[in-house]
Amino acid sequence: MAFLELFSVLPIAPLLAWFSVAGLLCYCFGWCVYTLYFHPLAEYPGPKLAAISQVWLARVWLSGHYPSTIQNAHKKYGNVVRVAPNELSFNTVQAHHDIYSVPSRNKKPFIKDATFYNNGDSVKVLFYEIDANEHAWQRKLIATGFSAGALRKQEHVIHQYVDLFVQKMGSLSTASPVVGVDIAEAMLWLGFDIMGEMTFSESFGAVEASKGHFWISLLRDSAHAAILPAFAQRMPLLRFILPYMVSKSAIENRVKHYAYTQETVRKRVRLQEDNPDRETADLFGPIIASGKMNEASLVSFGQAIVIAGADTVSHALTGATYFLCANPACLKELQDEIRGLGSYDALTGTRLASLRYLNAVLEETLRAFPPIAFGLPRVSPGDYVDGHFVAPGATVSAPHWAIVHNEAEWDDPYTFRPERWLAEGGVPQPRNLAFSTGPRACLGIGQAWLEIRIALAKLVYTYDLEFARDHGDWLGDAEMYMMWREAPLMVKYMPRKNQ
Numbered sequence: 262m263a264f265l266e267l268f269s270v271l272p273i274a275p276l277l278a279w280f281s282v283a284g285l286l287c288y289c290f291g292w293c294v295y296t297l298y299f300h301p302l303a304e305y306p307g308p309k310l311a312a313i314s315q316v317w318l319a320r321v322w323l324s325g326h327y328p329s330t331i332q333n334a335h336k337k338y339g340n341v342v343r344v345a346p347n348e349l350s351f352n353t354v355q356a357h358h359d360i361y362s363v364p365s366r367n368k369k370p371f372i373k374d375a376t377f378y379n380n381g382d383s384v385k386v387l388f389y390e391i392d393a394n395e396h397a398w399q400r401k402l403i404a405t406g407f408s409a410g411a412l413r414k415q416e417h418v419i420h421q422y423v424d425l426f427v428q429k430m431g432s433l434s435t436a437s438p439v440v441g442v443d444i445a446e447a448m449l450w451l452g453f454d455i456m457g458e459m460t461f462s463e464s465f466g467a468v469e470a471s472k473g474h475f476w477i478s479l480l481r482d483s484a485h486a487a488i489l490p491a492f493a494q495r496m497p498l499l500r501f502i503l504p505y506m507v508s509k510s511a512i513e514n515r516v517k518h519y520a521y522t523q524e525t526v527r528k529r530v531r532l533q534e535d536n537p538d539r540e541t542a543d544l545f546g547p548i549i550a551s552g553k554m555n556e557a558s559l560v561s562f563g564q565a566i567v568i569a570g571a572d573t574v575s576h577a578l579t580g581a582t583y584f585l586c587a588n589p590a591c592l593k594e595l596q597d598e599i600r601g602l603g604s605y606d607a608l609t610g611t612r613l614a615s616l617r618y619l620n621a622v623l624e625e626t627l628r629a630f631p632p633i634a635f636g637l638p639r640v641s642p643g644d645y646v647d648g649h650f651v652a653p654g655a656t657v658s659a660p661h662w663a664i665v666h667n668e669a670e671w672d673d674p675y676t677f678r679p680e681r682w683l684a685e686g687g688v689p690q691p692r693n694l695a696f697s698t699g700p701r702a703c704l705g706i707g708q709a710w711l712e713i714r715i716a717l718a719k720l721v722y723t724y725d726l727e728f729a730r731d732h733g734d735w736l737g738d739a740e741m742y743m744m745w746r747e748a749p750l751m752v753k754y755m756p757r758k759n760q
């Protein structure tokens with residue numbers, strides 16, 4: 262009785278509040294002690310904030326400077342850095358091989374990290390599919406559209422858009438001889454038009470209009486929000502504030518974007534239903550014919566594949582243009598090689614595949630400015646990565662930017678030097694990591710090479726090119742939110758002097 266009376270005289274509410282705060286503080290203190298001293302990754306160095314919370318990594322992603330920040334962390338802490346309580350970053354080629362290459366009897370698979378591969382869609386297609394068996398049949402189905410035969414049938418699409426693009430670059434440069442053309446923007450028109458046509462037989466009409474389609478702009482304007490679903494899953498508290506972090510217009514844009522893709526997919530399906538015998542080599546043809554994907558999966562796949570194929574290729578071409586204008590000797594050597602073929606019509610996929618210097622320039626571009634610059638997170642099965650045992654369940658990644666700028670891996674990594682890819686006389690060829698490796702490596706590698714070779718060769722064959730103004734540290738200033746967001750890169754395309 263006396264005990265119950267005590268409750269009537271004590272200020273219960275304030276006491277409860279104090280206990281809750283004290284409990285929370287004890288929990289936080291306990292969590293910090295655990296992550297710093299007893300967690301399986303406690304032995305690995307890194308920023309203290311990263312060891313105790315996701316805040317450090319979330320801030321790095323949202324800053325737009327993930328590539329350079331992670332690279333600086335590696336410079337400070339070494340080849341392995343703890344970037345979140347349960348996550349390690351590695352910056353060596355060996356680590357890349359250990360994490361991503363094909364599993365074997367002695368090497369267990371490192372599967373994709375479901376907390377990162379989360380685009381907020383209700384269906385999980387290809388990129389976002391975590392289950393290895395589910396992914397394998399999807400990849401097999403989609404691979405038909407990437408076969409050498411399918412690519413041969415589609416090469417004319419690439420030429421069609423590149424030819425139009427080459428004309429446009431000339432006319433836009435003539436119309437604006439001092440300012441030049443913003444190639445960081447224009448390459449997106451080309452990349453997305455080709456990808457739209459090769460995916461569902463419908464381009465965005467961006468090259469023809471010489472301006473970005475709203476589908477492309479919406480995507481780029483909301484690029485910084487693309488990482489939020491992943492962090493919302495990793496930081497449960499973020500889920501409560503996420504609705505307030507994303508503007509109403511960003512949500513409306515996402516709905517608009519989805520509706521446009523859905524309409525395009527429906528049109529493509531109707532085309533197939535109305536013309537079952539139509540010859541098509543686009544990526545959707547075999548997928549629709551198989552009847553194995555419902556509409557939601559087709560839309561999700563359509564959105565993801567266009568971005569994966571267009572954004573990457575556009576940045577590769579922008580990067581190549583930047584490096585060539587910044588290194589006139591390399592540009593001259595490339596011009597000599599390409600113009601040596603004698604005619605514009607000789608610039609076919611087969612012919613260009615054998616050009617030594619063109620291929621070296623593109624390899625070096627993909628090294629020095631990898632279109633996918635971040636680390637692709639995988640879950641450790643409990644295995645060694647570059648000689649370090651990583652406990653099962655921990656997330657690991659090997660960020661491309663950090664590896665290709667690691668001085669222990671590459672001589673003079675900040676210098677654009679295509680010659681490093683021409684190493685001959687017993688010198689081993691370096692390996693390009695830009696397309697990743699193993700069971701989840703890029704499926705569009707053949708198409709990507711075809712596009713970048715043809716577009717760069719035709720531009721360099723037709724025009725003399727140079728920067729329209731000084732771009733300062735354009736490369737260092739480029740921001741990355743999953744995709745690169747570069748500053749304008751003003752270039753002049755002038756009729757070639759030596760015909």
Ligand code: HEM
Nearest residue numbers: 388570573574577632633637695696697701703704705709
């Ligand atoms: C220079 C251009 C390109 C680069 C650097 C590149 C790079 C990559 C990388 C690093 C991945 C692995 C992603 C991950 O593990 O999460 C990937 C996956 C993929 N890429 Fe590309 N890519 C390029 C162009 C393309 C093109 C043109 C297409 C399509 C036409 C394409 C289709 C794909 C597909 C379908 C996957 C997913 C494979 C899977 O999960 O099984 N890529 N790409």
